[in-house]
Amino acid sequence: MLAKPSIKRSANTGIADEPSELRMTRQRREVYRVLLAQRDHPTAYDVFMRVKDGLPHISLATVYNCLEALVEHDLVRQVNFDREPSRYCPNLEEHGHFHDRDTGVIHDVKFKPGIKLADVLDLPHGAVIQDVEINLRGQLSLA
């Protein structure tokens, strides 16, 4: 995924401020820690369950808020397969996802070295790409 600038405008002036720092609260730190600890592309609810070990009073809404904050500050990527619950991935390298229909496991899929998207796709003239999502589905043949 390419970087997305997270601009905020002050309510008073309407002038663009610096992109604000992410305040690392206990909840956000724990959500992020959980994502790094087990990189299996958990859903928000999965994260909620895992975070409760360390923060038993955290709410699901807070998990959603934390995930949104982490995504907006480009520490975490949101991964959507069709209309299933969103999943979250702390791998910041440009990569796609392969969903194994048999096991449900989602594998990270890297580009082969030296490949750029503009090399393989016939983009509209003047297109500036800000975000790339590559989602594959299939099976892992056991042969």
Added chain:
Amino acid sequence: MLAKPSIKRSANTGIADEPSELRMTRQRREVYRVLLAQRDHPTAYDVFMRVKDGLPHISLATVYNCLEALVEHDLVRQVNFDREPSRYCPNLEEHGHFHDRDTGVIHDVKFKPGIKLADVLDLPHGAVIQDVEINLRGQLSLA
């Protein structure tokens, strides 16, 4: 998107039947006609509104049913950007989608000739890909 075999198994035997034909009802035909007539990746609700011109009594649930049937029989592709409402595309060539943030327009994006996904992606060993989804977001620079 790669072809997805739509196998049905008879309830009695559990033996695989032929993939059943899509029965072209008035509703399905009209939904399909609307998709072909204006290829702007409409949502189910967009389709509903357009189909009502020809079939004023059609229900939204039927539009969903028809779209699902068309997708399952590989006449139409479902296109999902993040968690926005699904959109529908009758272009059966293998292609991705570019969402222009400024205009909201979704453009079809073809692969450059001769490119295969396995050539550019580092797939897991033994992966058999059944479905490919490539979604881009960005802007069209006017320069």
Added chain:
DNA sequence: CCGATAGCAAGAACTATTCTAAATTCACGC
């Protein structure tokens, strides 16, 4: 410490989609 801003928790609300149940249409053998 003070006032302001940001974040959290709990539950309600939202909304795209799916499900339910009853009515209608259809395919097909006679």
Added chain:
DNA sequence: GCGTGAATTTAGAATAGTTCTTGCTATCGG
């Protein structure tokens, strides 16, 4: 052209992941 069973349609209810609202708490700069 019927009768019959299966498929489809319809309207409305239900579902479920996510977002919003509200009141409270934590944090920050001074």
